[in-house]
Amino acid sequence: MNKQNIIIEKDWQNAYRWQFQAYPFFTSVYVSASTRKIDSKYGVIWNDTIHDFNDGNVIIFKQSGTMLKVGQRIIRETLVGDTEYLRDLIKLQYELEQAIDVCRIARKKNTKMLGKWWDVTELALFHTTNLLFCFDYPFDNFLMKLSKNHPDDFHFLINKINDNQPSFMTEAGIYLSNLNQNNKNFDLVFTKFIKKFSWLQNTYCGPSLLTVAWLKKYLHNLKIEITSSKNKKLKIKPSRNYSNLIKLARTAAIVRDKKKELLLLAVDLMDEWLKDICRQNRFSYKCLRWLTVDEIKNLIFSNQTSYLIAAAKYEKNSRRLGLMFSPGYIDVSKKTWEKVVLLNNNSNKEILCGVSASPGMYTGKINVVLNAQAGMKNFKPGDILVTSMTRPEFLPLMSRAGAFITEEGGISCHAAIVAREMKKPCIIGIKNATKILKTGDTVQVDAKSGVVTKIK
Numbered sequence: 001m002n003k004q005n006i007i008i009e010k011d012w013q014n015a016y017r018w019q020f021q022a023y024p025f026f027t028s029v030y031v032s033a034s035t036r037k038i039d040s041k042y043g044v045i046w047n048d049t050i051h052d053f054n055d056g057n058v059i060i061f062k063q064s065g066t067m068l069k070v071g072q073r074i075i076r077e078t079l080v081g082d083t084e085y086l087r088d089l090i091k092l093q094y095e096l097e098q099a100i101d102v103c104r105i106a107r108k109k110n111t112k113m114l115g116k117w118w119d120v121t122e123l124a125l126f127h128t129t130n131l132l133f134c135f136d137y138p139f140d141n142f143l144m145k146l147s148k149n150h151p152d153d154f155h156f157l158i159n160k161i162n163d164n165q166p167s168f169m170t171e172a173g174i175y176l177s178n179l180n181q182n183n184k185n186f187d188l189v190f191t192k193f194i195k196k197f198s199w200l201q202n203t204y205c206g207p208s209l210l211t212v213a214w215l216k217k218y219l220h221n222l223k224i225e226i227t228s229s230k231n232k233k234l235k236i237k238p239s240r241n242y243s244n245l246i247k248l249a250r251t252a253a254i255v256r257d258k259k260k261e262l263l264l265l266a267v268d269l270m271d272e273w274l275k276d277i278c279r280q281n282r283f284s285y286k287c288l289r290w291l292t293v294d295e296i297k298n299l300i301f302s303n304q305t306s307y308l309i310a311a312a313k314y315e316k317n318s319r320r321l322g323l324m325f326s327p328g329y330i331d332v333s334k335k336t337w338e339k340v341v342l343l344n345n346n347s348n349k350e351i352l353c354g355v356s357a358s359p360g361m362y363t364g365k366i367n368v369v370l371n372a373q374a375g376m377k378n379f380k381p382g383d384i385l386v387t388s389m390t391r392p393e394f395l396p397l398m399s400r401a402g403a404f405i406t407e408e409g410g411i412s413c414h415a416a417i418v419a420r421e422m423k424k425p426c427i428i429g430i431k432n433a434t435k436i437l438k439t440g441d442t443v444q445v446d447a448k449s450g451v452v453t454k455i456k
Contacts, residue, residue, distance in 0.1 A: 012343045015061040019388040022058040022204030028293040033129035035326040043130040057416040071138020078244045089251045096258035099124040103265040112276040121266045128259045156236045160290040161249045167257045172197045179377040202267040290314035294327030329418040357416035360425030362403040366441040403445045407433045
C-alpha cells in the first residue's frame with residue numbers, strides 16, 4: 001500500500017489506453033495478470049499497467065512495447081502457417097466456457113461465498129489478459145496498415161472475419177425479440193428474460209438491476225436488424241492466403257465475447273460476497289469497493305487494518321491511483337500519473353486514424369459520452385457518438401447517432417457489430433478519441449479509410 005515511484009521513460013509513450021466505468025473491487029479478476037505468467041510463449045505479464053480510478057470511472061495505461069512485439073510475431077507466424085497461438089486460444093476458449101458453466105451453477109445456488117466459481121473465474125480471466133490482448137491491439141494496427149496499403153485485402157478480411165457466430169449481446173437481442181413476439185403479456189416476457197439475462201447490464205461498477213421499464217425501453221430501441229444470413233460474398237482475390245489469420249481472428253472474437261460474458265456473470269457473485277462481508281463486519285460497502293478481493297481477504301483473515309484506512313481515504317477522495325501489482329494496486333503519486341498522461345497527450349491532432357468497422361462517410365458534430373444514461377439528455381439526433389467502448393445501454397444513443405467513433409479496438413466489438421447491422425459509419429481503435437475530440441467539434445468521418453478529420 002506504500003507509495004511507489006515508477007520510472008517514466010520512453011516505454012510509456014504510445015501506451016495502450018482504456019477508459020470505462022469501474023471500481024477496483026470488480027477488476028480484481030485481472031490483478032493476478034500482473035505477477036503470474038501463463039504456460040505459453042505468447043503470454044504477457046501486466047505489471048506495467050497504471051490505473052486512475054476516479055468516482056466510478058477508470059483510465060488505464062499499459063506500456064505497448066512487449067505487447068506489440070508479441071502481437072506482430074503472432075501475425076507473422078500465423079501468415080506462414082504456424083497455428084500454435086491459435087491452439088492456445090482454443091484452449092482458452094474452452095477454459096472460459098467451463099468457468100461460465102461454474103458461475104451459472106453458483107448463481108442458481110445464490111451462493112455468498114468465494115469458492116470454486118471465484119477460483120476458475122480469476123484463473124480464466126487472468127489467462128485471457130495474459131494471452132488475448134497481446135494479439136487484439138497489434139491486430140488492429142495490422143488492419144489499419146492493411147486498409148491503407150492493400151484495401152482489397154482489408155475488405156476481404158473484414159468480410160470473412162465478420163462471418164462468425166453471434167455475440168451474447170446479439171443472442172440476448174434475438175431472445176428478447178422472440179419472447180416479445182410469442183407472448184402478449186410483457187410481465188411474462190420480463191420474467192423469462194431476467195431468468196436468462198439478468199446480468200446483461202452489469203459493469204465493472206457492480207450489478208445493474210433490470211426493470212420492466214428498462215426492458216421495454218431497451219426493446220423499443222432495439223432497432224438492429226436481427227438476421228442469421230451470411231455476409232455477402234465479395235468478388236475479391238486477396239494478394240495472399242489469409243485463411244489461418246481469419247481462423248485466428250474469429251477465435252479471438254469468440255474468446256473476447258466469452259471473457260465479457262464470464263465477467264458479467266461473476267459480478268453478481270462478487271457483489272453478494274462483498275455485501276455479506278460488509279454485513280458481518282459492519283464495514284462500509286462504498287469504502288470496500290475501492291479494494292480488491294485479495295486486499296479484503298487480507299483485511300478480514302489477517303487483520304491488516306491498514307487496508308480499511310486506505311479504503312476510507314479512497315472513498316473520501318473518490319479516487320485511487322495505482323500500479324497494478326498483486327494483491328492489488330500499489331499507490332502512485334498524482335505527479336507520476338500526470339507524467340504518464342502527458343507522454344500520451346495527442347490532443348492537438350487534426351486528423352485521427354483508426355480501423356474501419358462499418359463503411360460510410362458522415363459529417364456532423366461530436367458528442368462525447370462516457371456514461372450512456374447521463375449522456376441521453378444532451379444527445380441530439382445525428383450527433384456523432386464518441387466513447388471508449390459501447391455496451392447494450394448505448395443502443396438508444398446509437399439509434400440516434402449518425403456515426404460512431406470508439407477508442408476500443410476489435411472488429412467484433414459491440415460498436416462494430418451494431419454499426420454494421422444499423423448500416424452506420426463506424427471507426428474503432430482511435431487512441432484517446434474521448435480526449436482529443438470535444439463535444440461540439442465538427443468532423444468528417446471517412447469510415448471507409450478509417451480517418452476522422454476535424455473541420456474548423
